[in-house]
Amino acid sequence: MDHSPQKRMLVGAxxxxxxxxxxxxxxxxxxxEIDHAKAAIEFEKFRAEMEDSNPSELFELKGEELWKxxxxxxxxxxxxxCDLGQGIGKIEGAYVQMPRYFADADAVMDAERRIVWxxxxxxxxxxxxxxxxxxxxxxxxPDATNLVTYVAAHSKNMKIAVPLKxxxxxxxxxxxxxxxxxxxxxxxxxxxxxHGTDGKRIRMQDLPNLATAAGAIKGVQGWPGYRxxxxxxxxxxxxxxxxxxxQRFPAPKYTSDAIAYxxxxxIGNANGQVYxxxxxxx
Ligand code: HEC
Numbered sequence: 091m092d093h094s095p096q097k098r099m100l101v102g103a104x105x106x107x108x109x110x111x112x113x114x115x116x117x118x119x120x121x122x123e124i125d126h127a128k129a130a131i132e133f134e135k136f137r138a139e140m141e142d143s144n145p146s147e148l149f150e151l152k153g154e155e156l157w158k159x160x161x162x163x164x165x166x167x168x169x170x171x172c173d174l175g176q177g178i179g180k181i182e183g184a185y186v187q188m189p190r191y192f193a194d195a196d197a198v199m200d201a202e203r204r205i206v207w208x209x210x211x212x213x214x215x216x217x218x219x220x221x222x223x224x225x226x227x228x229x230x231x232p233d234a235t236n237l238v239t240y241v242a243a244h245s246k247n248m249k250i251a252v253p254l255k256x257x258x259x260x261x262x263x264x265x266x267x268x269x270x271x272x273x274x275x276x277x278x279x280x281x282x283x284x285h286g287t288d289g290k291r292i293r294m295q296d297l298p299n300l301a302t303a304a305g306a307i308k309g310v311q312g313w314p315g316y317r318x319x320x321x322x323x324x325x326x327x328x329x330x331x332x333x334x335x336x337q338r339f340p341a342p343k344y345t346s347d348a349i350a351y352x353x354x355x356x357i358g359n360a361n362g363q364v365y366x367x368x369x370x371x372x
Contacts, residue, residue, distance in 0.1 A: 130296075145316040146239055146368035149231065149323045153240025156233050157181075162213030172208035174201070174241065185238075185245035186365050189354040191258035198262040200353040202238045202327045203345040209234070224344040225331070226322040238325050239314045239368045246367030250310065252358040259354060266355025269348065270300060275338040281352070284336065285309075306359035312369035319372065326353055 160167050174184035175192070189200040195207055209215045226235055253259050270281040281300065284290060288305070290297040299305035314325040330349045334342050342348045 144369065146243070146314070146323065146370070149236050149239040149314075149316075150243045150368065151240075152231070153236035153238070153243075156237055157240055162209065162215045164212065164214040166213055168205070168208055168212065168237070171212035172205070174204055181241050181244040183245055183248050185242040186248045186250045187253065189259065189262065189350055189357065190253050191256050191262075197347070198259055198350050198354055199345075200326065200350050200357075201241055202234055202325050203350055205237045205241065206234050206345050221344040225328045226324055228320070228322060231323055235314065235323055235325055239323060242314055242365075242368050245365055248365055250307075250357060250360045250363055250365050252354060252361055254358050254361065259358075262351050262354040263358045266351035266353070266358075269352055270355060277338055279337045281333065281337065300356050300359060303359060303361075303363065306356050307363045309356050310360045310363075311366055312371050315369045315371040317371045324371070 156168070158167055158169050169179045171178065173179075173192075173194075174181060175187055175190050176182065176184050185201050188204060189198050191198050192204065192207075195204075195211075197203075199207060206217070206220055209220065210217045220232070220234065223230065224232060224234070226232060252263075254263055270286070273280040273283070280286070284297050285300045285305070288299045288302070290299070296308075298308035300309055309329075313329060314323060316322070317324050327345065327349060330352055331341060331344075334340070
């Protein structure tokens with residue numbers, strides 16, 4: 091081995107550089123962490139302030155009107171015709187017990203899918219008309235969004251209880267689990283690429299790990315919710331559709347099986363935890 095002073099100096103210099111490199115790297119990582127923490131604190135402050143005058147309540151009120159009014163070509167109300175799994179017209183606790191299997195539709199349905207199904211089957215609205223503008227814009231909130239918000243508000247502070255013992259629901263959960271792991275598209279992304287490990291984030295947004303109870307509840311809490319970005323009310327159906335876009339997948343059909351399976355997987359993973367009602371999302 092060569093122990094010349096030059097060599098020792100070189101090695102010394104290199105290791106100092108290495109240490110400096112590590113230091114600058116961790117300093118910028120630290121700065122990022124601090125920025126992230128600051129943004130999270132700001133959002134929490136805003137959310138806490140808004141809690142007393144939760145903007146979701148406006149949509150809830152509109153939803154209540156829609157639920158009780160005789161509407162559509164058949165001129166019936168949802169209150170007198172729609173069964174969300176607890177009996178016709180009953181909404182207490184219905185939201186936290188969906189997705190569930192509905193024999194009349196022979197399908198596992200999340201809340202929005204079921205409500206839209208009732209609007210079509212019971213009130214006589216046309217699915218294609220509803221599906222044309224399924225999500226809110228600055229100037230428009232779909233009836234289904236208001237209705238989901240109303241129904242969800244009647245599960246506030248209740249435990250999530252997706253009936254996974256029902257074999258049809260369990261099957262939907264299994265398919266949802268496979269879908270979450272399925273990689274495809276131009277970037278070969280799956281849901282799990284972004285949501286399958288703890289502590290992932292993109293542009294300061296925490297990406298919950300949907301496979302764990304702690305992560306799954308984050309994907310349930312606050313939905314349907316008033317989104318600070320854009321100032322509009324959005325639902326789980328929207329969230330799923332937007333994440334298909336994040337994933338560079340073709341847009342799923344509104345209230346499709348695919349979305350119901352993913353929601354069964356995610357909400358089912360949050361079983362046993364308390365749902366705090368419609369809220370605010372970043
Ligand atoms: C390319 C990364 C990426 C992929 C792939 C992806 N998502 Fe997301 N997801 C995001 C981002 C970014 C957000 C927004 C986080 C925020 O706004 O706080 C998000 C948010 C969510 C949320 C809401 C979380 C919350 O805090 O309320 C859910 C639920 C979700 N995604 C589910 C899915 C599902 C299911 C899939 C697969 C179909 C998927 N995502 C695929 C990046 C991704």
